Amino acid sequence: MMLSHKKNLCIWLVILLALSGIPESHAAYLSTVTAESALVIDAQSGRVLFSRYPHTKRAPASTAKLLTALVILDDFDLNDVVVIPEAATHVTPTVIGLRAGERYYVRDMLRAILINSANDAATAMAIASAGSESHFAAKMNRKARHLGAADSNFVRASGLPAKNQYSTASDLMKIFRAAEKNNFIMKTAAIKTLNIRSLTGRVVTLKNHNKMLWRDSREMVGKTGWTRRAGHCFVGKLSAGSESIFVSILKSERAWNDMAFFADRYLGPRSQPGIVGRYSVNDIQRALKNAGYFDLEPTGFFGPITKRSVIEFQKAHQLSADGIVGPKTWHVLSQYL
Template sequence: MWTKIVPVAALIASVSLTGGTAYASPTTPVGGEALGSRGLVAPEGVQKPPKSKATSYVIADVGTGQVLAAKDAHGRYLPASTLKTLTALTLIPKLDKNRTIRPSHNACNQEGSAVGLSPKATYKIDDLFKGLMMSSGNDAAMALAESNGGLAKTMSDMNAEAKRLQAYDTVAKTPSGLDKPGQSSSAYDLALIARAGLANPDFKRYISTKTANFPAPKGKTYQISNHNKLLWRYQGMIGVKNGWTTKARASFVGAATRGGHTIVVSIMRHEGFFWDEVAKLLDWGFSVRGKVTPVGRLVDPLPAGLPAPQQQASAPAKTVTPAAQPPLLDTAAKKQTDTTKTVGSVVIGGGLLFGLIYLWYGIRRRRRARSRF
């Protein structure tokens, strides 16, 4: 290994009650003990992965589930809009894509990034998933949650799905990924969720669509574009999801296929422009897959209704914990008070926003969290 792995204190076994099914959390890092390291974990005998400013990342082979390299794979961070991957994966099987709904005022007035829902228009569920995964619409996320029986039920369903996937670092508090105390995910979990999503034809269709016509009131339409820049720039890019808030910073999970093989890369808490870095990490993954000993694996989902496998008491394994967390989960979410709104990918400062709204539309003010994508 390039980085020495130092085992630290054991995780405390716990049981999560979600959706009526009990899933026992593991006592060692999911996917292999090496993935509990906070540092870089990479195979020997090949060039190290390209440098990345991301605090945490995972590079994995989707077909085999082999984790080729990782850095702080199980560190828990605010996921921002990458959490929408879990929203989509949870709700696509539950909602009829041809069903038509009229969104509530609550859904249309969600803060942050929006696809532009109007209570005066009707939308197919299929349209809402496009708005969710292409334009990162927080309004679409809430409309889908309400179509699933309400916010509380949807959050229960999403957390149950996370446990079924063995994505134990993930706790969903919102369907959109907007920061909220207690919400978290990890680079490992994002890769796990993306891998499961890629097996769903509708999920794959939504994330790979570059542009689409979106309904508007009075039978009109307008064009929306996918926020994933690599769909236009990287050979074989399938897509998945990017996210950003002022507290979470940039996050991204993406997958590409070349030569019949698919590589997924997930990053969390990146401070700057990450697209070129992700492209290089993908290139590295394609160059070493099938040639190196993996450092871990993306585990398969649990059979429905069955608890997670437990460690044998007679042969306890060494245990490690994920990275110690910086003060950016509960504390950061509570401080998310920036008065900024994003529509699509354009950020408008709070003061300017008020003036524009007052002059152009004459509608009410409301506080907005700074949120792109």
């Protein structure tokens, strides 16, 4: 009964979108993108490509750690040393098991914050910077206002749930674009795994929470976050070749799928073995439609329907039927444009 109800709602939504004149590709977004707030901006032109409730205040989860990193870099040099306070050893996971009295370089604390999303490292640095989390939060909010993030309020350096802590997809994108200018932050956010050491030599292994670093051949660098209240969150930069987009996602059910969808839509399908060159998905679908192998209007999304259409086209034209649009397939397919 519940599935039937959801199906009926989807059908009515598509009908209403059709009557309203919204393009079919935009209608597809509403059923494909699971984030309750999302903002996608072309990195070169600054043009808004996708927007869904970008100014709605929501829990930021660990995406707040980008702002934490910016404040830390205002206060410390990377080679400074900090001592881990007792308070940082009692923080809710995710943690890396810091021990009271241990000493670390600031650069390694930042790596723990940005790679492993370590709440104990964020708390330790907040106390080292301002004496307490509440005083550090005041620094975070001043920094946010300076960056133009006026619809946010931060309470914890870690982004862990707290009363009256919120941000927006738009504000988080402003914070990320400031962070993007810092070479250390961007290089660190792109690291998959890394070992850091205390000054006495204890080794701590870090593993990035950004699963797209493993799952996708395109560059997807940024900060993830998750709590039950916040859902899955991400803010960062997605790149393929010379093209890039900024993406900010809050309260998503499937953030990795949302990120892949936006990348497919605006950067082209992910690279696959055998592909040489990059072809517009819209052009591929238009050519397939003209050739009689694609019944829909072009969406720019290279999904299972498009792949099946490519395979049928390849079989009919004595091409290798692998579903990949490589040079040989494109040479034949492009004649239908």
